[in-house]
Amino acid sequence: MKKLLLFAVTALPAAAQVPLQVAAESAAVEARHEGNQFVLEVQDPGNHAWRVQTSDHLGGWTNGATHRVFNGFLRIPMPIEGSQRFFRLNSDEAEAVTSDADSALLLPATLANYANPALPPHLLTQLIRGQDNTPAANPTTNAGATLGRALFYDKRLSANQTVSCSSCHQAAHGYSDPRQFSVGFEGGLTGRNSMGLTNAKYYLRENFFWDERAATLEDQVLQPIQNSVEMGMTLDLLVTRLSAEPFYAELFTDAFGTATVTSNRISRALAQFVRSIASGQSKYDQGVPLNFTNFTAQEQQGRQIFNGQGNCVACHGSDNFVPGNAINNNGLENPYIDKGVGALTGLPQDEGLFKVPSLRNIELTAPYMHDGRFATLEQVVDFYSTGVVNHPNLSPPLRNPPGAPGAGQPRRLNLTNAQKAALVAFLKTLTDTSVTTDEKFQDPFRYEVE
Structure with missing residues (x-):
């Protein structure tokens, strides 16, 4: 039973916020009154599907659309119409929903250019090229980095689906963490500050982490996933979890030719995305x-x-x-x-x-x-x-x-x-x-x- 009940009346002032929050299992919902509509904000680490239901008297519910949470959070606008005074989200009566890449992700029709970024001449010299730690076996491709981008932001990579790579490597902070030590999936703190990822591909020694314990970026990206403080996963569980998502079948096929999910492919895609974060316009x-x-x-x-x-x-x-x-x-x-x-x-x-x-x-x-x-x-x-x-x-x-x-x-x-x-x-x-x-x-x- 994951059913969430949410009650709201139309007489609230336009700027009011509905404070009622009802939780079931690990999911929670909050409603906000925005103009002529409510917005239901669903926090759901389990990424379930939810059917919207409405009622004017609580004696019966009218079914609406079903929506899927894809990465722990979803906003559902709900226009206030007629005599509708009550709203409910019900996962028990949710319809099957599409889980393809177009439904789950906001990706451009033409893949973004990760493989050949436009860099100024002074960053294309032999000296700079010699700093590039990209291995011959894992060149950055547009499809590979696109998959890596999804993985980088996906909270499925942590045991309780609450933390992603981006939680500790935030874009606005140069892909680092403004906290002295990062917060792991169960609230524990890391032992070191998160290193910024800008231009990670340019490091002659190739090794990663502050103590260089990872020989390559491909090795490094899998270690936080398995760390007991950071993300708490096993690679076998991660492979099973990602294999269950149809949209990943598309992304893995585009990147590697088949839908098969493996830890090696996860590693390669994440490394491709991280290496694509290259600065040249300062x-x-x-x-x-x-x-x-x-x-x-x-x-x-x-x-x-x-x-x-x-x-x-x-x-x-x-x-x-x-x-x-x-x-x-x-x-x-x-x-x-x-x-x-x-x-x-x-x-x-x-x-x-x-x-x-x-x-x-x-x-x-x-x-x-x-x-x-x-x-x-x-x-x-x-x-x-x-x-x-x-x-x-x-x-x-x-x-x-x-x-x-x-x-x-x-x-x-x-x-x-x-x-x-x-x-x-x-x-x-x-x-x-x-x-x-x-x-x-x-x-x-x-x-x-x-």
Whole structure:
């Protein structure tokens, strides 16, 4: 029995909200009075079908249309007509509903271009191509990334169907999480801050997670699904769950030639979508062919500090602002509470080694560092100016060079307030909202009855 009863009268003022919320099993419904209609908002992690029923006296119910919840939530507009004073959603008497891709998803008639995005010339050089971690066995295709997009936003990937990949990698925040630690499917907290995904495909070392424990992106995307805190699933259960959805049969067929759902195909599709999130339209990118004449004086000063005095480029190099083939200890503390790679290997020389992500869209991905300890870019710049802690594994670019005063000790840039503000201003030129707002990267599920 999943029946939900909802009672509403037409005499409510136009701006009123109906506070009544009735739940059955894990589903709940709330009604809002909007103009000349009610909108029924259904929260249903089980993704059931619901028949709308109306009545003028509660002595009998008139059947209306049946609607399917496809990803945990659905808004159903209900025009107020005649003597109808009561509304009900009844899953027990729901009709069979279509569950194809057109019904479940808002996808363009022609697949979006994920495989060959338009990038400026400076992001097509041999240096940049050499940073691309796309394996030959899993090139990004339009159909594959479209499937990956649906999977990325689908809460079916968590045990109780309440959390998706996008819950911890939110587009508006550079595909990261504004919380210090992300909230898992049962309310538990992750051990590290969620890393932004912008330009994840450009990382010469190929490994993923802060401690690089996943050898490839294909390996990485399956691990949160199986994590006991994050999503709590088994791959076998996930395959069974997705195989039961007709719309996925279409997407898997388009991407891989047959409707068969496998964990390998899930992995490949998710990786294709994540790699497609590539930035190339920031103010910085616009400035490259102009020799940065589009920059303000403050941004120019920040760029000079980044490449010169600050030597930030040593760990955030090239036009993608990523490291070369190095993993670094940036002197956050000594000893490290979270030992990074050292926690995996048990080796003292690996303590405090963490992946260096791209700085693209860094303005959007607060808080910062693997533990989210810094709330703002200003705090990050303060740290690198005067706060780097001496540690046996501290990376060379953060030490005074041999022969210099204080050789081997942590560098102290001692930037002025104006210089620190300039460096922050430069970092903000790396913001590219085209990849955080482009429709092809947004949630594709239908959440409102048309």
